Amino acid sequence: MCLLPMGSARCGGLLVASNVEDPESVFWDAVIVGAGAGGAAAGYALAKRGRSVLFIEKGKDPHTDSSVVKGECLPSDSPPAHRVDYGLCPCLPEPKLLGGGRFSPFTMGCGTGGSTAVFGMVMERFRPNDFTPGLFSSGCSGSSAPGEWPVSYDEMVPYYEEAERLFRIRGTQDPLAPPNSVALLPPPLETATERNMAAVLSQAGLHPYRIHSACERVPNCTGCVRKLCHLNCRKDSGKILVRPAVEQYGANILSECSVQRLVERSRVVTHAICNWRNREVSVRGRLFVLAANAFFTPALLLKSISAHFPDGLGNSSGLVGRNLMLHLSDVFLAQSKTSPAHIEFDMSHGLAFNDLYSRNGVKLGNIHAHPDKQPVFATILEDLPYYFNKVSVDSGRVSYEYHFPRELRYRHGVFVEEFARRVSESWNLRPLRPLGLPNMTHACGTCALGRDAKSSVVHPSGRMHDLDNIYLVDSSWFPSSGGINPSLTIIANALRVCAQLV
Numbered sequence: 001m002c003l004l005p006m007g008s009a010r011c012g013g014l015l016v017a018s019n020v021e022d023p024e025s026v027f028w029d030a031v032i033v034g035a036g037a038g039g040a041a042a043g044y045a046l047a048k049r050g051r052s053v054l055f056i057e058k059g060k061d062p063h064t065d066s067s068v069v070k071g072e073c074l075p076s077d078s079p080p081a082h083r084v085d086y087g088l089c090p091c092l093p094e095p096k097l098l099g100g101g102r103f104s105p106f107t108m109g110c111g112t113g114g115s116t117a118v119f120g121m122v123m124e125r126f127r128p129n130d131f132t133p134g135l136f137s138s139g140c141s142g143s144s145a146p147g148e149w150p151v152s153y154d155e156m157v158p159y160y161e162e163a164e165r166l167f168r169i170r171g172t173q174d175p176l177a178p179p180n181s182v183a184l185l186p187p188p189l190e191t192a193t194e195r196n197m198a199a200v201l202s203q204a205g206l207h208p209y210r211i212h213s214a215c216e217r218v219p220n221c222t223g224c225v226r227k228l229c230h231l232n233c234r235k236d237s238g239k240i241l242v243r244p245a246v247e248q249y250g251a252n253i254l255s256e257c258s259v260q261r262l263v264e265r266s267r268v269v270t271h272a273i274c275n276w277r278n279r280e281v282s283v284r285g286r287l288f289v290l291a292a293n294a295f296f297t298p299a300l301l302l303k304s305i306s307a308h309f310p311d312g313l314g315n316s317s318g319l320v321g322r323n324l325m326l327h328l329s330d331v332f333l334a335q336s337k338t339s340p341a342h343i344e345f346d347m348s349h350g351l352a353f354n355d356l357y358s359r360n361g362v363k364l365g366n367i368h369a370h371p372d373k374q375p376v377f378a379t380i381l382e383d384l385p386y387y388f389n390k391v392s393v394d395s396g397r398v399s400y401e402y403h404f405p406r407e408l409r410y411r412h413g414v415f416v417e418e419f420a421r422r423v424s425e426s427w428n429l430r431p432l433r434p435l436g437l438p439n440m441t442h443a444c445g446t447c448a449l450g451r452d453a454k455s456s457v458v459h460p461s462g463r464m465h466d467l468d469n470i471y472l473v474d475s476s477w478f479p480s481s482g483g484i485n486p487s488l489t490i491i492a493n494a495l496r497v498c499a500q501l502v
């Protein structure tokens with residue numbers, strides 16, 4: 001493999017990206033589609049190993065583009081085109097509801113760092129039993145969840161460790177999880193509020209720990225979920241992976257460039273046809289890594305039709321876009337039955353517990369509280385893959401269909417009741433929004449990983465079964481969704497795929 005793209009030059013250790021003015025003139029070792037959680041990790045891992053890497057990213061680069069707005073939420077009356085200035089996706093996929101149910105209004109990141117540029121910074125490992133959905137009765141009927149993932153928890157551990165080190169994760173050991181072999185960094189000092197909340201949970205027989213977070217608290221940090229960080233506290237994939245890939249390892253980035261379709265010949269993708277600031281460019285590469293997220297990666301494949309693949313690139317299984325999963329998340333205010341409401345409330349870091357992760361053979365999920373002005377808990381309930389839940393493309397428009405499976409409603413009821421029952425001596429739980437809304441920001445599973453090319457889209461190595469030079473590293477590879485925040489697992493897997501690929 002060539003180490004530098006043609007026409008590039010080194011200057012004081014940095015790769016001068018003059019070639020990006022003419023991306024068509026270079027034959028890249030790796031073209032990465034999307035610079036979010038998975039794409040950033042893949043580009044970082046490949047550039048660090050000396051490969052010439054081009055990130056192609058639809059949004060702007062908050063680190064270099066002064067038109068990007070940081071520290072402020074998007075005004076509610078903004079036209080869609082302005083969303084990209086706030087690091088948000090200008091054009092969201094359209095929902096099609098089946099069999100009732102409601103969706104929360106949702107957003108996703110767009111720009112260097114992808115959704116991690118606006119995320120809540122919780123970065124936790126999946127639990128070993130997430131890798132064996134077949135152990136749970138809820139995984140058996142009707143869903144396409146495999147008995148076990150083709151990658152085990154133990155195989156992921158070295159890459160979880162690498163991701164935790166890179167993102168400088170702070171928190172304490174979850175007493176119910178396997179011990180971390182590499183210690184997490186200490187969280188900020190526990191406040192009286194956090195001590196009291198942890199005491200209530202412990203008295204209820206639960207096992208709280210301090211949440212695993214990629215936040216470097218600085219004065220005036222408010223967590224900034226859904227807005228770009230202006231205080232340098234959020235460790236997102238742009239800052240932790242793309243910047244070093246570009247500044248230390250010579251990677252290049254084409255911002256405001258959207259890949260429209262991929263051109264294939266004899267199982268090999270030769271070009272990505274892109275719209276780069278209203279100019280069509282055709283980018284060539286030895287290897288293409290797809291990381292546009294669980295909506296836009298399958299959409300790109302479905303749009304890339306060839307004689308070989310009339311139903312979409314890499315879609316001989318008919319499963320590209322199928323098995324869409326969304327966590328169900330509730331948000332509760334914990335109202336104390338004993339302390340006066342006006343008591344001063346101050347959280348420095350956040351806490352979580354996993355006592356209800358699974359119960360009586362049924363899989364539920366994680367419960368956590370972010371730093372907030374009041375005691376607010378969020379739940380994450382595992383969703384399972386079903387063939388009928390899917391992303392599709394009609395006349396170029398990306399849409400999705402989601403049908404709430406009955407077993408998910410049942411597990412949701414168990415989860416909410418059990419949480420309320422366990423803390424009922426001390427707290428009333430008041431829902432802050434309608435119960436049981438899908439967490440669209442955790443979409444995953446639309447190009448599932450598996451050993452069998454008939455029942456999955458991506459090989460355990462990360463390569464698509466049908467193609468020789470396309471790898472897929474965003475959240476679309478998940479065979480089941482786990483019951484915990486996904487970004488650490490997306491990043492760890494991208495590091496795994498690229499380490500083995502090299």
Ligand SMILES: Cc1cc2nc3c(=O)[nH]c(=O)nc-3n(C[C@H](O)[C@H](O)[C@H](O)COP(=O)(O)OP(=O)(O)OC[C@H]3O[C@@H](n4cnc5c(N)ncnc54)[C@H](O)[C@@H]3O)c2cc1C
Binds near residue numbers: 111112119225292
């Ligand atoms: C508000 C919010 C809060 C969240 N909080 C947490 C949290 O606390 N913890 C956690 O673990 N997870 C959280 N998540 C979810 C997490 O951020 C995502 O699961 C994760 O980033 C998904 O990674 P990905 O690689 O699949 O895609 P993304 O990170 O979304 O990256 C995809 C990138 O591809 C780009 N792209 C799309 N199409 C194209 C194209 N055609 N051409 C070029 N580029 C393209 C997009 O612009 C985007 O930058 C949150 C998400 C949001 C939106």
